[in-house]
Amino acid sequence: GEDVEQSLFLSVREGDSSVINCTYTDSSSTYLYWYKQEPGAGLQLLTYIFSNMDMKQDQRLTVLLNKKDKHLSLRIADTQTGDSAIYFCAESGNRKLIWGLGTSLAVNP
Amino acid sequence: GAGVSQTPSNKVTEKGKYVELRCDPISGHTALYWYRQSLGQGPEFLIYFQGTGAADDSGLPNDRFFAVRPEGSVSTLKIQRTERGDSAVYLCASRLGVNSPLHFGNGTRLTVT
Numbered sequence: 001g002e003d004v005e006q007s008l009f010l011s012v013r014e015g016d017s018s019v020i021n022c023t024y025t026d027s028s029s030t031y032l033y034w035y036k037q038e039p040g041a042g043l044q045l046l047t048y049i050f051s052n053m054d055m056k057q058d059q060r061l062t063v064l065l066n067k068k069d070k071h072l073s074l075r076i077a078d079t080q081t082g083d084s085a086i087y088f089c090a091e092s093g094n095r096k097l098i099w100g101l102g103t104s105l106a107v108n109p
Numbered sequence: 110g111a112g113v114s115q116t117p118s119n120k121v122t123e124k125g126k127y128v129e130l131r132c133d134p135i136s137g138h139t140a141l142y143w144y145r146q147s148l149g150q151g152p153e154f155l156i157y158f159q160g161t162g163a164a165d166d167s168g169l170p171n172d173r174f175f176a177v178r179p180e181g182s183v184s185t186l187k188i189q190r191t192e193r194g195d196s197a198v199y200l201c202a203s204r205l206g207v208n209s210p211l212h213f214g215n216g217t218r219l220t221v222t
Contacts, residue, residue, distance in 0.1 A: 099151035
């Protein structure tokens with residue numbers, strides 16, 4: 001069946017780069033998304049990539065897509081304490097969006 | 110409005126009571142979704158509307174849950190005979206089209222005591 005997997009935790013030092021990884025199973029996914037959720041808040045769309053692209057860059061964010069391996073990553077350059085949150089990967093399977101469990105990013109001063 | 114609006118932001122109710130949760134999507138977004146999120150989990154799909162009709166309600170956990178979108182805009186999620194296990198954050202999202210990103214509201218935190 002459809003599934004999205006992410007590592008649950010990541011800890012980095014302020015100023016370093018963070019890389020959050022995600023694997024998915026539905027090869028028919030058209031779009032893949034990254035959402036950010038801060039404590040007590042809703043889900044904020046960070047960025048998304050169309051499945052025929054390999055890379056998308058948006059300021060400090062870089063999304064890499066390896067469609068052959070069904071692997072998606074989010075790189076945050078110069079990570080700041082305000083980047084501490086849970087990051088969800090989602091794929092646009094079957095119109096419902098299939099979600100990972102989220103990666104909790106902790107940024108240490 | 111500028112974003113998806115959900116009311117109330119918090120709801121505390123007693124076991125067995127009926128609750129209604131409201132979602133006001135982004136203007137012009139024809140697709141509307143309800144999700145539920147428990148602590149430490151990703152969003153769990155409940156129901157999806159395209160226009161006024163429920164295109165997919167396969168995520169509703171049982172017949173105590175029902176949702177409507179009578180005019181193709183505002184939607185109400187209704188939960189009858191609430192149980193403690195219904196406690197969660199209920200998220201609403203809307204999108205312009207099937208391949209557009211979902212835009213979420215801040216959710217309604219439901220606590221059943």
